[in-house]
Structure formats: C-alpha cells, structure tokens
Amino acid sequence: MSALEIQLIPALSDNYVYLVREPASATTAVVDPAVPEPVIAALEAHGWTLDFILNTHHHADHIGGNAALKERYGAKVIGPAADAHRISTLDRQVREGDHVSIGDQEAEVFEVPGHTSGHIAFWFANSDALFCGDTLFALGCGRLFEGTPAQMWRSLGKLRALPDTAKIYCGHEYTESNAQFAVTIEPGNVALTARADDIAATRRRGEPTIPTSLGLEKATNPFLRADVPETQAALGMAGGDPSAVFAEIRGRKDRF
Ligand code: ZN
Numbered sequence: 001m002s003a004l005e006i007q008l009i010p011a012l013s014d015n016y017v018y019l020v021r022e023p024a025s026a027t028t029a030v031v032d033p034a035v036p037e038p039v040i041a042a043l044e045a046h047g048w049t050l051d052f053i054l055n056t057h058h059h060a061d062h063i064g065g066n067a068a069l070k071e072r073y074g075a076k077v078i079g080p081a082a083d084a085h086r087i088s089t090l091d092r093q094v095r096e097g098d099h100v101s102i103g104d105q106e107a108e109v110f111e112v113p114g115h116t117s118g119h120i121a122f123w124f125a126n127s128d129a130l131f132c133g134d135t136l137f138a139l140g141c142g143r144l145f146e147g148t149p150a151q152m153w154r155s156l157g158k159l160r161a162l163p164d165t166a167k168i169y170c171g172h173e174y175t176e177s178n179a180q181f182a183v184t185i186e187p188g189n190v191a192l193t194a195r196a197d198d199i200a201a202t203r204r205r206g207e208p209t210i211p212t213s214l215g216l217e218k219a220t221n222p223f224l225r226a227d228v229p230e231t232q233a234a235l236g237m238a239g240g241d242p243s244a245v246f247a248e249i250r251g252r253k254d255r256f
C-alpha cells in the first residue's frame with residue numbers, strides 16, 4: 001500500500017487546490033479545482049492524466065474547474081449528494097459514511113454542514129490526510145453561510161475526533177489573519193502565541209502554512225476549543241454551553 005502523494009496548487013487570491021496521486025496504480029485526483037489552468041499545468045508537468053475530481057461544496061471557488069477538467073480528461077466528479085442540484089457536473093453523489101477510492105487509498109466521507117448545508121470532507125485514514133474545504137481552516141473555520149453555530153460545532157466535532165497526526169488540507173490560506181484573531185480570544189495560550197509567530201515568519205518567506213495537523217489545531221484553534229475550560233474562562237463564559245461559546249467566537253470573528 002502506497003500513501004497518497006499530495007501537491008498543493010495555489011489558485012485565485014487565496015485558494016488551495018490539491019492534486020492527489022496514488023502512485024502504485026497511477027491514479028490521480030484533484031480536490032476543489034477553483035480554476036482549471038493551474039491544474040492542467042501541474043498535470044502536464046508530470047505527464048499525468050486526471051481520473052477524479054472531488055468537491056467538498058458547491059461554491060464557485062471550489063468547483064470552477066470541474067467542467068473544463070472533466071471535458072479535457074474525462075475525469076469523474078464526486079461530490080455531496082445534498083448539493084447535487086447545484087453542482088451540474090456531478091457524476092457520483094456521496095453521503096456520510098460513503099467511501100471513495102483513489103487507487104488503493106480509500107476516503108471516508110463526512111457530512112459537515114455549517115459553511116454550506118451540503119458540505120462534506122474526505123478522510124484518507126491510511127494517508128493520514130483530511131480534505132475539509134471551508135469547514136476547518138488553520139486557526140479558523142468557515143463562515144456560516146447556510147448553517148447554525150450548533151450545526152458547525154457538531155461538524156467540527158466529527159473532524160476533531162480524528163487522530164492528532166491527521167494532516168489538514170483546507171480550502172484557503174487564511175492562517176495569518178486567523179492567527180491575529182485567535183490571539184485576541186486566548187492571549188494566554190502560549191502554544192497559540194508561539195504558533196502565531198511561526199505563521200508570520202512562514203508567510204514572510206512566502207510559504208504556505210498548509211498542511212497543519214489536527215493536534216496543533218486542537219491546542220491552538222479557538223473554534224475547536226469552545227468546550228475547553230481555559231478558552232471558556234478567557235471569554236468569561238466558564239461552564240458555558242459549547243455551541244453558545246462557539247457562536248460567541250464565530251460572531252467575534254465575523255466582526256473582527
Ligand atoms: Zn466556500
């Protein structure tokens with residue numbers, strides 16, 4: 001069994017598209033192609049074709065490359081059943097607990113509504129890789145366009161249950177501004193303040209902050225810490241209902 005090889009492709013102003021390759025079977029997929037051009041360029045550089053397109057949700061900056069890549073390579077588009085009515089290129093609809101194979105690597109599908117009502121994530125356990133679109137970001141989470149705070153808190157809880165070693169491949173490079181917000185929530189979290197310094201240095205070098213790890217997120221991402229006593233105390237909400245604490249943090253971020 002050979003783990004997935006994952007290549008990060010920056011697109012638009014701050015999107016990340018991921019080229020995913022299972023080398024033993026020479027199977028290639030792309031996750032959330034915002035636009036086709038950089039994906040085609042990367043495939044051509046390697047001399048690869050494209051077998052699958054995985055979509056986490058219906059937003060244009062995640063599916064914008066579907067039609068052109070599907071036409072050029074005959075790739076099959078796999079995405080959320082709940083979004084079938086608004087992803088016209090979809091070939092296979094998947095739901096919670098379904099499995100998606102890229103060669104011998106298999107992903108489990110999680111339904112993670114909140115940013116959008118149909119949002120899903122793909123968890124490749126044998127490669128320790130999570131593709132979570134705009135649900136979980138490094139030090140942040142997606143805006144609640146189509147969901148409630150309680151729904152998003154439950155969705156993030158599913159992702160938080162994965163192993164600490166899980167590598168998090170999210171849809172955007174928002175990490176530096178997320179860090180500037182996160183330190184206002186938990187100024188006394190030394191793991192967070194140290195990480196914020198690392199992130200600023202990484203971005204000064206023009207490098208991506210992705211992937212992050214779930215263990216690091218659990219220690220520093222305020223949106224995963226709404227039930228952590230230290231975080232609740234920092235907000236003056238000790239003993240509070242976690243989804244109410246989450247709603248408070250999300251509201252502050254929306255106004256930040
Ligand atoms: Zn989105």
Ligand code: FE
Nearest residue numbers: 059061134171
């Ligand atoms: Fe997005």
